[in-house]
Amino acid sequence: MIVAxxxxxxxxxxxxxNVVDSPFRFATTRGRNLMDVLSIxxxxxxxxxxxxLARTAVEVRDEKKLALALQEIQDKLLSVxxxxxxxxxxxxxxxxxxxxxxxxxxxxxxRLTKLERRQSEEAExxxxxxxxxxxxxxxxxxxxxxxxxxxxxxxxxxxxxxxILKEQARFGVVELGCPLCKNEYDTGRRVPFxx
Numbered sequence: 075m076i077v078a079x080x081x082x083x084x085x086x087x088x089x090x091x092n093v094v095d096s097p098f099r100f101a102t103t104r105g106r107n108l109m110d111v112l113s114i115x116x117x118x119x120x121x122x123x124x125x126x127l128a129r130t131a132v133e134v135r136d137e138k139k140l141a142l143a144l145q146e147i148q149d150k151l152l153s154v155x156x157x158x159x160x161x162x163x164x165x166x167x168x169x170x171x172x173x174x175x176x177x178x179x180x181x182x183x184x185r186l187t188k189l190e191r192r193q194s195e196e197a198e199x200x201x202x203x204x205x206x207x208x209x210x211x212x213x214x215x216x217x218x219x220x221x222x223x224x225x226x227x228x229x230x231x232x233x234x235x236x237x238i239l240k241e242q243a244r245f246g247v248v249e250l251g252c253p254l255c256k257n258e259y260d261t262g263r264r265v266p267f268x269x
Contacts, residue, residue, distance in 0.1 A: 192234060199226060205262035210239060210250065225259075227252035 199211040204225075211231050216223035230237040230252060239250035239259065246267035250259045 195236070196231075199231070201228065204250070205260040208259040208261075210259050225250055227255060227257055227259075229257055230254050 198214055200214045201209055202212045203209050209228050211226040211228060213223045213225075225239045227235075227237040227239055235254060237252050237254040239252055241261075242249055242251050242258075243265050246264050248261045248263040248265060250261060251257070252259075
């Protein structure tokens with residue numbers, strides 16, 4: 075039967091190879107037209123799907139780009155925040171160091187003032203020997219003015235203390251006693267014993 079159809083299809087061709095009208099040709103052309111319409115519809119659906127997929131891919135790509143850009147911004151923001159925190163910590167340390175330095179400067183200034191005052195006060199005293207081996211500091215301006223001077227304990231004076239010696243007489247010996255360290259200095263003067 076296939077051979078017969080094949081022969082009929084050949085018979086339908088004229089000498090120049092053109093097909094003449096036949097029921098076979100109509101069915102083939104009609105099927106081809108139907109097939110072409112279905113193919114176009116399928117192709118259009120496939121194209122629409124491809125466009126949708128491309129659009130989705132672009133959206134996904136754009137979302138990924140957006141997500142990457144947001145991540146990069148967040149990373150940079152975190153870096154800036156960390157740097158700002160470091161700067162703030164260093165600034166706080168510098169402020170603390172400055173406060174400490176100011177406090178040390180104030181303390182050094184106070185010490186210097188005390189040392190200058192002490193040096194000035196010490197300049198008013200001269201080391202003098204009251205009796206052999208008994209050295210004390212005497213207030214020089216009082217001696218120069220002819221006033222009765224006061225004496226300072228040499229041991230306490232070397233320690234930066236001004237202890238005015240008190241006169242006392244024991245067993246006829248006049249001594250100067252220190253109220254702080256309890257040292258006693260012989261003045262070389264004597265008073266009658268028992269009086």
